[in-house]
Amino acid sequence: MTSLALESVTVRLGQVVALHDVSLTLEAGARLAVVGASGSGKSTLLRAIVGLLRVDAGTISIDDRVVTGPATFVPAHRRQVGYVPQDGALFPHLTVARNIVFGVPDRASRSRLVREMTELVALEPELLARYPHELSGGQQQRVALARALAARPRMIVLDEPFSALDTSLRAQARNAVIQVLEDSGVTAVLVTHDQDEALTFGGAVGVLDRGQLVQAGTPRALFDDPNTPAIAAFFADACFLPAIVAGNVATTAFGQVRVRRQHVTDAGVARIMVRPNQFAVDATSPSPNARVHQVTWAGSSSHVVLRPTNGEEQLTIELSAGDVSALEVGDLVTASVVGTAVAYLPSPAGGDHRAEGLSVVDDQQHPTRSVDLADRSVPAA
Ligand code: ADP
Numbered sequence: 001m002t003s004l005a006l007e008s009v010t011v012r013l014g015q016v017v018a019l020h021d022v023s024l025t026l027e028a029g030a031r032l033a034v035v036g037a038s039g040s041g042k043s044t045l046l047r048a049i050v051g052l053l054r055v056d057a058g059t060i061s062i063d064d065r066v067v068t069g070p071a072t073f074v075p076a077h078r079r080q081v082g083y084v085p086q087d088g089a090l091f092p093h094l095t096v097a098r099n100i101v102f103g104v105p106d107r108a109s110r111s112r113l114v115r116e117m118t119e120l121v122a123l124e125p126e127l128l129a130r131y132p133h134e135l136s137g138g139q140q141q142r143v144a145l146a147r148a149l150a151a152r153p154r155m156i157v158l159d160e161p162f163s164a165l166d167t168s169l170r171a172q173a174r175n176a177v178i179q180v181l182e183d184s185g186v187t188a189v190l191v192t193h194d195q196d197e198a199l200t201f202g203g204a205v206g207v208l209d210r211g212q213l214v215q216a217g218t219p220r221a222l223f224d225d226p227n228t229p230a231i232a233a234f235f236a237d238a239c240f241l242p243a244i245v246a247g248n249v250a251t252t253a254f255g256q257v258r259v260r261r262q263h264v265t266d267a268g269v270a271r272i273m274v275r276p277n278q279f280a281v282d283a284t285s286p287s288p289n290a291r292v293h294q295v296t297w298a299g300s301s302s303h304v305v306l307r308p309t310n311g312e313e314q315l316t317i318e319l320s321a322g323d324v325s326a327l328e329v330g331d332l333v334t335a336s337v338v339g340t341a342v343a344y345l346p347s348p349a350g351g352d353h354r355a356e357g358l359s360v361v362d363d364q365q366h367p368t369r370s371v372d373l374a375d376r377s378v379p380a381a
């Protein structure tokens with residue numbers, strides 16, 4: 001059964017198109033993490049699903065029933081969607097126990113539900129009589145989750161549930177929440193600005209960029225076959241090499257590379273994306289193609305900056321400790337690519353790589369991985 005379906009949903013808020021033509025489906029019991037920068041439309045997406053705002057176009061269905069559509073708007077309290085808002089939003093004047101059952105009309109079942117939910121979210125029973133300000137951030141988060149689950153929702157949506165927690169608590173809280181969702185079997189959508197959080201949520205991942213869902217799929221698909229160079233660089237370090245592509249073979253300054261996926265309309269001038277650990281370096285080759293510019297030890301591997309002998313720009317690659325031991329700055333080497341690549345159109349004219357990047361800078365000043373494609377490019381052969 002399809003638990004959630006969005007078809008071409010567009011939401012305008014004032015002058016802003018907060019969601020643009022967003023479509024996605026989620027099977028019952030599945031989990032989806034949507035990642036995007038601040039302002040990319042994450043909260044808007046959840047509020048549209050929950051029924052806290054109307055859409056300008058498109059439909060939203062829950063359990064195959066249209067809840068938002070051109071002629072339909074089922075109000076939030078009749079959607080049975082549990083909502084954990086961005087700030088947790090516990091009622092400060094109610095105890096933990098009363099917070100948990102706040103939305104449960106049947107008084108007779110309340111104490112049993114409190115017991116059940118407390119167990120489900122692994123909350124210590126002695127906390128039930130406390131008030132929210134007497135709890136840690138992680139505990140408050142679990143109470144918010146218990147409250148959302150106590151109403152027996154068909155689906156639960158979580159808005160950046162871990163962003164207020166310390167880094168040390170975050171992984172622990174995340175694992176606890178994932179366990180609860182697993183145990184309860186409820187369909188879940190989580191939004192976050194944190195790539196790693198999205199990848200480890202344990203289901204499909206969607207990337208929201210300025211209101212558009214630019215890609216959705218398994219974490220593996222996003223990593224191996226990113227739709228754009230910006231998505232490639234968003235989830236992990238990426239190297240981009242100018243290339244000439246013919247059929248499924250790319251010719252680069254570092255030799256020929258098989259292309260596993262083409263995002264290029266015409267064969268010809270392109271750039272390919274490979275991961276920094278896809279390089280092999282031969283220091284004894286008679287026809288070197290690069291010079292070692294810098295070697296930085298990083299434990300089990302090392303980061304090696306290469307400059308192709310035919311260009312000025314540089315490329316950071318990653319070599320395992322064994323491969324790097326004999327390398328010194330200034331060495332002439334032959335670098336080659338191991339494995340396959342994804343091909344894209346070349347960088348835009350003028351070399352302003354940033355213009356095509358995801359908007360990943362978060363206005364809450366959370367550190368996010370930068371998408372500085374220029375750092376990792378080498379000039380054409
Ligand atoms: P996120 O949760 O990813 O940070 P939001 O969904 O809150 O993003 O906001 C998406 C976009 O809509 C942003 O550009 C934001 O400034 C804008 N926006 C949000 N709420 C309103 C509103 N009530 N009126 C006008 N614009 C809004």
Ligand code: MG
Nearest residue numbers: 042043044086
């Ligand atoms: Mg938000």
